[in-house]
Amino acid sequence: MFTCFGSANLGLPLNPRDAIYYQNTPDFFGFTANPFGFGFRDLGLGTFLRSGPGSWASPNDTWTQFAPTSDGQMQTSSARNVAMVPSKCPTTEAPGPYFQKEFFHNGYIKSLKQLVHFYNTRDVAAFRFNVTSGHCPSGTVEKVNCWPEPEVPNNLDMTVGMLGLSDTEENQIVAFLQTLTDGFTTPYPDINQFTGACMTCNPATDPNCSPSKQGNNFLIPTPSPLPPCASAICGVAPLPGPKPIP
Numbered sequence: 001m002f003t004c005f006g007s008a009n010l011g012l013p014l015n016p017r018d019a020i021y022y023q024n025t026p027d028f029f030g031f032t033a034n035p036f037g038f039g040f041r042d043l044g045l046g047t048f049l050r051s052g053p054g055s056w057a058s059p060n061d062t063w064t065q066f067a068p069t070s071d072g073q074m075q076t077s078s079a080r081n082v083a084m085v086p087s088k089c090p091t092t093e094a095p096g097p098y099f100q101k102e103f104f105h106n107g108y109i110k111s112l113k114q115l116v117h118f119y120n121t122r123d124v125a126a127f128r129f130n131v132t133s134g135h136c137p138s139g140t141v142e143k144v145n146c147w148p149e150p151e152v153p154n155n156l157d158m159t160v161g162m163l164g165l166s167d168t169e170e171n172q173i174v175a176f177l178q179t180l181t182d183g184f185t186t187p188y189p190d191i192n193q194f195t196g197a198c199m200t201c202n203p204a205t206d207p208n209c210s211p212s213k214q215g216n217n218f219l220i221p222t223p224s225p226l227p228p229c230a231s232a233i234c235g236v237a238p239l240p241g242p243k244p245i246p
């Protein structure tokens with residue numbers, strides 16, 4: 001399955017493109033998905049253990065104490081079939097023709113090359129900036145040589161972040177991930193019936209036309225200043241720590 005079946009905090013930045021941040025008014029059914037707007041933070045396993053907003057009640061009260069050491073941890077999804085694309089668009093990588101996908105729990109990462117580059121360079125000091133997504137300093141390119149602050153700074157997994165891989169080695173891991181497509185389409189018989197258009201870009205004319213820059217021409221800025229984490233999320237005991245959630 002290519003997962004450890006565990007949970008980890010990879011330190012992904014908050015992705016201001018996620019619809020949840022804008023769902024702060026009642027929908028057609030009178031349901032408000034996220035009353036906190038940009039005060040929402042996804043504490044992942046931590047929210048589950050606290051029985052926090054949007055989460056089912058924790059199945060075992062004796063686990064609640066572990067919330068602060070679980071904040072930001074997300075389930076380790078399977079890498080099996082991660083490169084799967086409609087046959088019409090043979091890759092997730094620019095220039096393509098490629099199929100634009102989103103990776104990790106909040107869709108911040110747009111291609112497998114970007115994903116491997118993130119694992120490889122998240123903690124490279126020169127690439128780390130105290131900014132939110134959309135605010136990387138001029139002269140840097142977000143997701144290439146600028147990584148914004150993690151949404152949840154606690155419990156970061158340190159087995160990844162500075163792997164010292166060369167560009168070629170990153171590409172080789174992408175190629176490896178592409179071998180994990182197993183060919184099974186059941187129970188998805190329509191998998192090859194994608195009728196939309198593949199994405200393409202021209203490296204000769206488009207400076208964003210590389211897998212690592214994919215999606216960057218459409219970056220939208222995180223609100224600045226970012227509203228603080230809502231007390232209904234970050235004010236629930238046992239409180240997150242040791243670092244405050246920005």
Ligand code: HEM
Binds near residue numbers: 078079116
């Ligand atoms: C170079 C080594 C690694 C590669 C190539 C890799 C690759 C991947 C891939 C392809 C996914 C699925 C992404 C998706 O479907 O959206 C994934 C998810 C994930 N991996 Fe890794 N992984 C690596 C190392 C690790 C390590 C060492 C850990 C934990 C200590 C880890 C934890 C996770 C977690 C928690 C997720 C889900 C994250 C989220 O949804 O936010 N990975 N990884």
